[in-house]
Amino acid sequence: MRILIFCLVILFPVSLLPIEDLKKAEKLYNEKKFSDALKIYEDLEKEGYRSGPFYYNLGNIHYRLGHIGKAILYYEKAKKMMPNDENIQHNLSVCYTKTIDKVEVNENFFIQSFKQGMIYRFSEKNWGILSVLMSFISAVLLAISLHLSVRWRSILMPAGLLILIVSFLFFVFGKILVNESNKKSFAIVLAKEIKVKSEPLEHSFVKFKLHEGSKVRIQEMDSEYSLIRLPNGSEGWVRNSELGFI
């Protein structure tokens, strides 16, 4: 199945993969030239490339350079795309021991387990391809069934319709993944220390302080400030430039 998907991925019209760049970055990482590797990855990110492993590697590079906040941000991004990956979980927990604030943000358990159980098996693209494939099979089956005797048709027709439903389900899964990755409900503090203010204004009262690597929930977002919320219920406004949105 995975081989089939991989073939389809290659066949489908996508831009050329930056194979050379990625190979070069890997080599640089192994030679411990982390800042050079980082440059390649950051350029690729600017071009719009992303994926679970891509973010994971970016997290590793940041960690090696001592940027704990950014490392956590990219691991969290990677985790969002591949929630079942054990390495991401491990590296994240290593990073969180190095943060100053000890805040734990948990997603709803049910949703998480459901996602992990089913939808995150494949990427958004794979679901899309599977959906198209199923649609094709369904159409072919229905077309064939029109030319067959009533007996065969009574078997093939429901089968075709069932596959059509499945194809639509796959489309929904892919769409959920797309929406999830567009949604920015969490952020990581990137600055060493940030002031959480009571209002989104420059000289507002400072409610409390947060330190690099803390994970916060985003309640509201405007052009310059975001309203964040901690698990203990405290809220406040933070500059967007000091946060990294997952």
Next chain:
Amino acid sequence: MCFSLVWRNTYMRGAFCKILFLLSYTACLAQKFEAVVSSRQVQAGQMFEVRFTSTGMMTSFSPPSFKDFEVVGGPNQSSSIQIINGIINQSQSISYYLVARKEGKYTIGSASANVDGQRMSTNPITIEVLPGGSPSNSGNLSQNQQPQDFSDQKFEADGRDYFIRTILSKNKCMKGEFVIVSQRIYSKHPIVSIEKFDPPSYEGVWSQTLQTTSGNQLQTEVLNGEQYYSFEIFRHQVSPTQAGKIVFKPIEGTIVIRKAYQGKPRNIWEQFFGTQSYQDFRVQVKSNAVELNVMELPVTGRPDNFNGAIGEFQIRSDISRKELKQNEALNLKIIISGKGNLQTVEPSKPELPEGFELYDPKVTEYASSKVFDYLIIPRAEGEYTIVVPPFSYFSLEKKQYVTIPALEYPIKVLPGTGGTTPQVFQSQQLQQEIPASDEDIRYIKKFPFEVQKQSERFTGSGWFWMMYGLPWLGFAVLLFVMNRRKQSMLNPEEFMFRRASRSAYRMLELANKEKSASEHEKFYLYVMQGMQHYLCAKLKIGLSEFSSSHVFEKLTQNGVTKETAQKWIDLYSLAEQARYAPGINISGKDEFLNEVKTILNKTEKEFKA
């Protein structure tokens, strides 16, 4: 008159008798209220007990005035319920411990109480007080003729021979100060064993049980000029938690004492050596209630950081290192020594700058000092100060609050290397509390892996829908085609009619290819066939019916103008002529074809089925 009336009615008479009987019955059951003294003959200064006992519930008890005596204990209340053969016996008693000060004869007046709703009083009792020191209970003893090792018999002796004293190390104290409470049994006769004692519970104090000083040894002690055997049964360290009077309730228990007495010599040996004999008695002992006056600590001058330390204290602190790397650990020891309520003393937590982690201290207690060992891990680099906050206590000597000032330790935290782990220099127990961060991150994902541009989201994109819809488009076309075919199979004439112009054009196309002079005949054949097919299909007539007059008629019937119909006839005959007469050259083959096409189009427009 009235009585005679009543007695005449036998039924009423019976009822009256019953009531009388019942009244007398309850009276003889319940009405018992007596006073008993432990001894009618007492020595001056000797303690004795007066007990007022009633069968039934006693309410609103008023004791007699003990004006000639001193009340040293009581009133103590006890009650019991006995059920024998279904009859409930309830009894309640109130007792006092009295001491007569002077010799002479005194009377304890009568006490009164409501027993089961009836007001009752006791008989007065006369007590003979003998001069102090004279034997008082020899008579009691002589009754126990048979020497026994052990006797359950009630030993009716005075309270002065054995008692419990509750001794406080001080009668007045400050709230929170430590006071030693000792419960000691005193007895003039050796104590053989201590049987039943419930450990005392003190109210309004924090208490801690201490090791008794007696151990297993009976001690001798002189009290008021008399020698006693003494034994400490309980020793507590208490610290009052509230101001005011705290009453230590009396404790009660059973002990076995051994009394020696002079018996009659039974043989020559006894006569010669004397008959030192003894008997054991199980007796009840009871302590008196003791009060402790607790004073509130003065409010004036109480420092904010005072948290209950009373006594004399010193505080020291010690830091393991002053320069260290980020994420390494350092230890801060705070040592409080001195005397006072050391057990409950706790210093304020060290004040740490932000970015420092403080773990709960490891506390070690010694006889006169207490050590608090804090583990601190700085997570951020820089120069900081750790502050050991001031410590305040209430000095009992100076009767005022004393504050030991705060201590400051400058700390330099150097930047740690990226992956270094906090080094921990403390016991196993504390190590567990530190999150395990000794593991490094795992290796990167090796290429090849999937990467995708954000803009290239597939699901839901235009590409996706195109790919998704394409097979269904094909399916739709298939359905359409099949539908058409099905229809043509059902009605061939109609099918022909619809396809008339198309097949005519097809024939004309064929003709167009044969325009060369050599294929003269073929060209006109095709044209004729095309026209013929078209008109036959359109007019739904067979080839056999194909004649110029019939075609003209049919065409005009279907709404085609006469000129057009005539043109058809003309063109057809022209073609027919040209086919069989190669000599005749009509204007040109192209023009001829165009003419046929225009007339065909015209007919298509004018034709009405």
